[in-house]
């Protein structure tokens with residue numbers, strides 16, 4: 001069945017997008033070996049409790065790209081649109097890579113929770129064991145009055161800056 005994924009554009013300033021578009025920080029994840037190589041090359045240190053947290057994006061070629069967790073999603077995506085973006089946690093045991101957590105937390109792209117499909121497909125393609133859904137779902141809303149992007153917590157649809165009521169539906173891009 002054909003799967004039509006939504007695309008998300010970077011919502012920050014265009015000058016910034018162009019500035020980071022040439023930063024080659026994203027590593028394409030075709031399989032677990034790419035994750036292990038990335039860990040080594042970027043000198044990531046696994047924490048036994050939390051694993052290794054990385055920034056990820058799914059590009060329109062349906063592959064996942066990862067970068068150091070302090071990297072911006074837009075840099076990891078080389079300024080491109082994404083099918084999803086967020087944070088991913090890998091646990092490494094005896095050379096075996098597993099995904100223990102994935103979220104859609106990206107205030108640069110604000111992907112909807114429904115973008116999980118693209119994440120699921122990319123992880124299946126890379127043959128990485130992973131959760132059945134986002135381990136933490138974030139909802140983002142644009143305040144139409146002051147243009148602040150709000151991360152919704154506890155079903156509270158009120159702008160944190162100007163207290164305007166926020167749309168119940170996803171309204172970004």
Ligand SMILES: [Zn+2]
Pocket residue numbers: 143144145146147148159160161162163164
């Ligand atoms: Zn507001």
